[in-house]
Amino acid sequence: MPIAEPSKRLQQIPPYMFQELERRIAEKKAAGIDVISLGIGDPDQPTYPYIVAAMQKAVEDPATHQYPSNRGREDFRESFAGFYARRFGVEIDPANEVIPAIGAKECIYNLCNAFLDPGDVALASDPGYPVYTGGPLLHGATAELLPLLPEKGFAPDLAAISPEAAAKAKLIFINYPNNPTGAVVPEGFFEEVVAYAREHEILVVHDNAYSETTYDGYVAPSFLATPGAKEVGVEVFSLSKGYNMTGWRVAAILGNPDAIQSYWRLKTNVDSGLFEALQIAGAAALQGPPEPLTEMNATYARRRDLVVSALAAIGVDVTAPKGTIYIWAPVPAGHTSTSFAETVLEEAAVVVSPGSMYGPSGEGFFRISLTAPDERIEEAVERMRAHLA
Ligand SMILES: *Cc1c(COP(=O)(O)O)cnc(C)c1O
Numbered sequence: 001m002p003i004a005e006p007s008k009r010l011q012q013i014p015p016y017m018f019q020e021l022e023r024r025i026a027e028k029k030a031a032g033i034d035v036i037s038l039g040i041g042d043p044d045q046p047t048y049p050y051i052v053a054a055m056q057k058a059v060e061d062p063a064t065h066q067y068p069s070n071r072g073r074e075d076f077r078e079s080f081a082g083f084y085a086r087r088f089g090v091e092i093d094p095a096n097e098v099i100p101a102i103g104a105k106e107c108i109y110n111l112c113n114a115f116l117d118p119g120d121v122a123l124a125s126d127p128g129y130p131v132y133t134g135g136p137l138l139h140g141a142t143a144e145l146l147p148l149l150p151e152k153g154f155a156p157d158l159a160a161i162s163p164e165a166a167a168k169a170k171l172i173f174i175n176y177p178n179n180p181t182g183a184v185v186p187e188g189f190f191e192e193v194v195a196y197a198r199e200h201e202i203l204v205v206h207d208n209a210y211s212e213t214t215y216d217g218y219v220a221p222s223f224l225a226t227p228g229a230k231e232v233g234v235e236v237f238s239l240s241k242g243y244n245m246t247g248w249r250v251a252a253i254l255g256n257p258d259a260i261q262s263y264w265r266l267k268t269n270v271d272s273g274l275f276e277a278l279q280i281a282g283a284a285a286l287q288g289p290p291e292p293l294t295e296m297n298a299t300y301a302r303r304r305d306l307v308v309s310a311l312a313a314i315g316v317d318v319t320a321p322k323g324t325i326y327i328w329a330p331v332p333a334g335h336t337s338t339s340f341a342e343t344v345l346e347e348a349a350v351v352v353s354p355g356s357m358y359g360p361s362g363e364g365f366f367r368i369s370l371t372a373p374d375e376r377i378e379e380a381v382e383r384m385r386a387h388l389a
Contacts, residue, residue, distance in 0.1 A: 009138050018357060021338065024345055036380040039351040041179065041325050041369045043244040045299070048292040051243060054284035058277035068273035070264050072100040072252075076274075079283035080237070080252050088211075088222035092254055097230070099264055100274040100282070101251040104209055104238035107263070108173065109135045111205055111234075111253075114266040115170045116141035123165070123172040125156060127180050127358030127365075129207060132173040144169065147361040154183035158196045166200045177210040177220055180358045180367045181328045182321030184218060190226040197232040203259055204233030210324045212242030212293055215301040218322040224255050234259050241325060242293060243285045250274065250282040300325055303370040303377045310381030314388045327368040328355070337363050348383040 005011075028035050046052075058064055071077075077094040084090040092098050101107035108131045116122060118140035124132035126145035133143040144165040146156035161169075174193060176185035190206075197204045206223035214220050223235050234255035240246040253260055267273070274282075307327050308320045318329040331340040337354035344350050344366075355365030370377065 009140060012137050013134055018338070018354065021341055021345070021354070024342065025351055028345065028349060033349050035345070035349045035351060036372065036376050036383075037351040038368045038370075038372055038377070038380055039353045040371070041241070042246050042371055043241060043296075043325070044371050044373055045244050045296065047244045047248070048285070048288065050288050050292075051245070051281055051285045055277060055281035058280035061277075064276040064280065066276075068100075068276045068279065070099065070267045070271075070273045072098075072274065073276060073279045073283075076100055076252075076279040076283045079286050080254060083286040084222065084224070084254065088225050090222050090224045092224075093257075096257040097260065098252050098254045099260055100279055101236065101253050102271065102274050103240065103249040104207055104236045104251045105131050106249070106271075107236045107251055107253050108132065108205065108207060109138070110266055110270060111171065111203075111259075111263060112136050112139045112141065113270070114262045115203060115259075119168065120170045121165050121168040123156075123161065123169050123202070124359075125174055125178070126360060127355060127362030128173065129175060129179055129209075130358070132207075133359070136171075141170075145359060145361070146172075148178070148181060148183070153186035153189075154178055154181040155186045155189045158192055166202075169200060169202050171205055172197060172202050173205050173207060174223070175207040175209065176223075177214060177321075177323030179209065179324055180326055180353070180355065180362065180365075182324045182326050183328075184214070184220060184322045190221070190223050190229065193223075194226050194228045194232055198228065202232070203256070204229070206233060206235040207238075208235050209238045209241050211237075213297060213300065213325060214323040215297060215304065215320070216322055220323055230255050232256070234263075239282055239285055242296075244296070245282075245285070248278055248281070250278050250285075252282075299374070300370050303372075303374060306377055306381050307368055307370065310385055313385050325370045327370070328365055329368070331355075331364055331366055337366055340366055344384065344388065347387040348380070350380045350383055 081092040081094040112135035116139045120141040122136040124143040136143045148154040211220040238251040337356040341354040353367040355362030
């Protein structure tokens with residue numbers, strides 16, 4: 001029996017373009033071939049033990065078992081305020097400049113819900129995290145793509161945004177250290193964004209998923225440390241990647257109190273907040289010792305260097321990124337993003353992501369994720385050397 005049709009908004013989301021690649025991966029696995037996936041960015045290491053211990057204790061307390069509030073626990077908000085002061089030199093008022101989010105993805109999607117009407121525009125980095133474009137479409141708005149230009153350090157050219165798009169824009173999504181390019185924020189770019197947002201009355205949403213995952217002594221700033229940032233923007237800080245907590249769904253939105261108020265008001269109609277035990281564990285994560293993060297970053301840096309030298313051996317030159325868990329590299333001549341990903345799968349049984357997955361400006365690139373155990377990365381780069389060199 002036919003059921004109701006999905007909404008036009010949902011049908012508008014472009015169909016998944018990489019079914020062919022997925023089909024071939026499944027086929028290889030079914031044939032018993034040992035496929036190594038360097039596609040998805042999901043930390044392979046467990047959550048740090050001190051966070052697991054905090055969660056175990058929190059979940060044993062029945063006081064955490066009831067509906068949480070969307071505003072969040074005071075200790076959660078204070079822990080974020082303390083962390084932002086220590087780590088970024090940013091002052092956050094725990095009373096009205098931070099509330100929990102059920103992951104950055106939820107937060108970005110619901111900011112679209114809270115700020116976009118049909119006809120509105122969201123300015124979205126291209127290539128970029130898919131919810132920057134899917135979120136606006138699912139609310140009847142459109143995403144205006146901002147190509148990230150390699151010659152500008154993978155920053156968009158704000159002066160190239162059309163006056164029409166600028167006039168309709170309510171949100172701009174930026175993200176540094178950047179997924180998928182691995183770029184860190186170019187000098188002066190956050191300041192440019194603040195000026196642009198002020199001029200066009202746009203809310204800046206800085207997706208901060210990777211500030212704690214950096215290498216070679218680079219320390220990533222918070223967008224909120226930029227003068228004037230709190231007047232025009234918010235930052236979404238996720239614990240997923242830096243603390244190996246992707247499954248836990250713990251994040252927070254910080255910054256402009258009016259924007260946070262709107263998000264909060266929307267959320268009271270959508271979900272019932274972040275499980276209090278998770279809030280306690282998230283607060284503990286931010287107050288933990290630095291060693292687990294330092295060791296994790298040393299591990300990623302080691303893997304990164306392995307991948308960069310293997311790519312050099314097959315004729316692909318990349319500069320080692322200073323942050324994120326990704327290597328973003330140009331495909332060899334004669335390939336598209338998809339044809340190269342298919343070739344790597346066929347020849348080496350290694351999965352890499354076609355850059356075009358992240359937007360049209362990703363065409364001509366591929367992304368390798370460093371979230372596989374060392375010996376699997378070693379095996380993958382060995383195979384790439386042997387079969388593609
Ligand atoms: C992984 C990732 C996220 C997801 O964060 P969650 O808190 O797990 O939802 C958001 N943005 C970017 C750029 C990411 O790479």
